């Protein structure tokens with residue numbers, strides 16, 4: 072038996088931002104990051120549409136990349152002052168995740184971040200407001216997932232808050248909003264979506280509902296990511312990537328991820344390697360490692376007329392270079408001494424990461440280290 076949880080309403084397709092008019096409420100707070108949603112007109116369009124249905128709107132702006140708890144608390148105070156019954160996260164995942172956490176603090180002002188990061192810690196939401204997610208990057212799938220990642224900058228720790236309470240009520244997946252996304256953000260976020268699809272597909276709790284979504288998302292990303300990177304105005308590619316990111320999000324919010332994410336979280340936290348870029352470096356070798364215990368990669372390889380896991384690993388390496396991201400950890404500018412000092416701790420922390428629990432093959436510490444080392448140097452693992 073299993074349960075499948077996604078937002079109640081998902082509007083998708085080019086121009087689907089218009090469905091803001093379907094929202095019900097009196098007052099909305101729109102949470103945004105920097106200036107991109109002002110420049111591409113999506114903030115003004117959202118406010119105009121809200122006005123058409125008599126929903127007043129105010130804006131909380133200035134959410135930084137990798138949002139901090141300080142920003143979340145400032146936003147929650149703003150919510151308390153404004154008393155919205157609709158919260159809209161509009162922008163990249165950073166803006167949407169910050170809005171999710173502000174929502175928790177708005178409803179439960181005495182919350183503590185370390186406690187929220189514990190399993191099942193988020194209390195029932197929707198007492199004061201509903202949550203609407205309108206993403207402008209195609210990667211994390213936060214418009215679908217019961218997840219928000221918040222950083223305590225003083226402690227230097229990223230806290231994932233995991234709860235289906237955080238699953239948005241409404242997601243609006245409009246590829247037009249992504250046309251202004253720079254090529255490197257498109258590439259990194261798209262590779263992140265690919266890693267969600269591939270890891271969810273082989274999760275040790277995978278089921279056929281999530282398999283269908285993960286497999287189709289994989290297919291869409293291989294077909295459309297290079298075009299989205301090279302032709303930013305191509306609406307078909309933008310919508311396909313946006314759909315793929317949401318579909319991969321549906322799969323992974325239900326069946327979780329594996330050691331690509333466990334290992335990538337450490338590379339992001341320690342060296343600042345962008346998440347999707349780190350995932351794409353790790354994926355081929357993790358596929359080689361896991362393929363000793365699962366045949367499911369062969370089904371993904373069949374999407375391009377290939378038959379086995381090694382061919383899938385190679386296709387990912389080709390895609391990675393087509394979209395212009397690096398292929399080894401070393402290329403990020405990490406010298407051998409700095410790497411040798413950190414690899415033991417990286418491996419220990421990766422082993423403890425919650426995503427490791429859902430990997431199809433249970434790794435040993437030495438195996439994680441060997442995968443890291445091979446990915447540092449650009450070698451293939453073989454065990």
Ligand SMILES: NC(=O)c1ccc[n+]([C@@H]2O[C@H](COP(=O)([O-])OP(=O)(O)OC[C@H]3O[C@@H](n4cnc5c(N)ncnc54)[C@H](O)[C@@H]3O)[C@@H](O)[C@H]2O)c1
Pocket residue numbers: 104105106107111135136137138162163164165166168207208210211212213216218219220248249250251252253256260346
């Ligand atoms: N909630 C989840 O499910 C989940 C999963 C994985 C990672 N995360 C978190 O997500 C965050 C990263 O989110 P992200 O990858 O979406 O990046 P982001 O939100 O940090 O945005 C990256 C940059 O792109 C800009 N940008 C976004 N959309 C744009 C557009 N359409 N046009 C022009 N510029 C645009 C932003 O202003 C920002 O400068 C991290 O904090 C990470 O830890 C969350």
Ligand SMILES: [Zn+2]
Pocket residue numbers: 211263264266267332346
């Ligand atoms: Zn990810």
